[in-house]
Amino acid sequence: MVQQIIVITDGCSNVGLDPVTAAAQAREENIIVNVIGVVDEGDFGLRGTREIEEMAKAGGGLSKIVHSKQLSQTVQMMTRKTVVHTIQQVVNEELQHIIGSTTSLEDLHPNQREKVVDVIEDLEENMLLRVVLLVDASASMKPKINAVEDAVHDLMLSLQAREGKSEVSLFHFPGSKNKNEPAEMDLDWSTEYAIMKRLFYKINMRGATPTGPALLKVIEYMVHKHSDDEIKRLAGMKDVHKKGAMLSDYIV
Amino acid sequence: MTTSYKSTNTTVLHEGFKIQGKWNKKNYEIQRLLGEGTSGKVYLVNYNQNVFAMKIGLDEISLQSEINVIKKINKKLEPDKKIFIDSDDFELNGKIYSFYIMKYIQGLDAKLFLNSNGQQWFHLVGLNILNQLQKLHQMNFIFGDLKIENVIVSEFGKVTLIDYGGVTPKGRSIKQFTEIYDRGYWINGTRKADEAYDIFSFAILCLILTGALSISNLTSEKRSGSYLLKRAKTNPHCKRMIPFLEKALNGTFSSTRCAREEWKKLMYGNGFENSNSIELPWLKPALASSIFVLVVTVYFSFIY
DSSP: OEEEEEEEEOSOOOSSSOHHHHHHHHHHTTOEEEEEEEEOSSHHHHHHHHHHHHHHHHTEEEEEEEEGGGHHHHHHHHHHHHHHHHHHHHHHHHHHHHHOTTOOGGGSOHHHHHHHHHHHHHHHHHSOEEEEEEEEOBGGGGGGHHHHHHHHHHHHHHHHTSSSOEEEEEEEESOSSOTTOSOEEEEEEEOOSGGGTTGGGGOOOBSOOOHHHHHHHHHHHHHHOOOHHHHHHHHTHHHHHHHHHHHHHHHO | OEEOOOOOOOOOOOTTOEEEOTTTOOEEEEEEEEEEOSSEEEEEEEETTEEEEEEEESSHHHHHHHHHHHHHHHHTSOGGGOOEEEEEEEEETTEEEEEEEEEOOOOEEHHHHHHHHOGGGHHHHHHHHHHHHHHHHHTTEEOOOOOGGGEEEOGGGOEEEOOGGGOEETTSBOSEEOGGGOTTTTTSSOOBOOHHHHHHHHHHHHHHHTTSSOSSSOOGGGOSHHHHHHHHHTOTTTGGGHHHHHHHHHTOOSSHHHHHHHHHHHHTSOHHHHHHTOOOGGGGGGHHHHHHHHHHHHHHHHHO
16 A cells, blocks of 8 residues: 655745654654645745755655746646655565565566566556645645646546556645644545545635644544545455465565 | 656767677667657667667666567567567666667658658558557557657658557556646546547647647646647648547547548548648649649558
8 A cells, every 4th residue: 555645835834843743753654745845936935945855855755846937737747756656666665575675676687577567567556545635725825726726636637547546635724714723624535536626716825834733634634534445445454465475476 | 647758867878889788698889879768768779780779768667667568569579570679787887777679660750751751641641650559459558658759750651659668558547648648638538548548649649740739838728628629620731630530539439440440531531622622822832733742642542
């Protein structure tokens, strides 16, 4: 299973827990944090960039900076790229268990490599994927929110095409209904694309940017709240382990 | 689901550079850089007094994945039509690079070919692309990243598809695509690998080749199938192919075979009537010669 949070922000948090700390906590829970930074040019942007990079580093993921000028298409491309990267990262860890941590792909004879890569691709395509998109909807993000919405739709489209299951959930921060909520859920675990349409109309732009607390809330959600299908899957966990063992035999 | 983009690796191997494969010990000599794809560089190399194409990958896994696809396709080709030669590694400045060797195809990309040989080749080149797609689809693969740069046209409009990085088994998610050719980008369908995905990209390719669609100044408001169709309808070169393009963009062809048949039918339709209906003033003086050219095209088409 691959679990990841994609934070889309301009990186200028100003309330509560340091988002870098929160990201490190996510990593401890086996959740990878990727950050898409949508920044303006200038000093403000520079500060944001630093926070974005450190957050991704602490969360074991990638950070991608997009300047507001080149928005829509690039946010989409970067979002897709981070998802693919995270899947590859997790599959690679799995691979190390199988071929041993001291062996790398290039040590294998091209013929063996062929089989290993076939297995990698199967895993990439079929592994269960859980993605939470956490969108910064504070006032400074206002001019960029349409591009973010396009990117969310685009990502859903890519995830839906996989043979394996992809569950997506969507949050924005700060909360717009309750002022004390660091983040508010827009979409509970879902595999549906249709529900996502025109989602961001609900977002109310406000001043504070509680990135750290929002991230913390999402981590808690990922750890404790599972979709109905996922609950069934967890109940059948033992079978999954058996399958894992078979896979190892197959490769070695 | 990755997007095609230009690689950023700047190392270029110079002419005469010798490479010996680590595993298979074959010797290759670099002639020149042929091009730069999404996932690496392609060189022209000498091996056994013959020329071949060598692709050096940036990422091991994606290169190997490409090799896997090529080998699977290769198995199904006639002995004299094999495309795959070898795959191996070499070391340079302490770093290991993986590469594979393929048959070298001489030609121009589709746009350059039409620019230098004339737009009258468009229908035949289109048919030949569809033929190639149909062959691939029969092997249960979808090409995925179909675009002008990946279509090499040789003499008499013969078509070869290059760059197998996007080739995906049917039913999976498209491995690699270029946004403007992507059905999902135009909000006109999924990113699942099915025959209609390639046919959609093919329609976009036609729009670009005829100049009906330009890659620059595309905004997200314009993203829809109806916008694309509107562009096609205003272009004189697309006119005859409208029934095809409409179905291709809407995904209503049930198979590539059907798409190919429709293309062929329209291609052989009343050519004279159609050439008269192109109402561009600058074309009138050239009309006589264009009819001549059309006759020649049809003649060629029957032969090849």
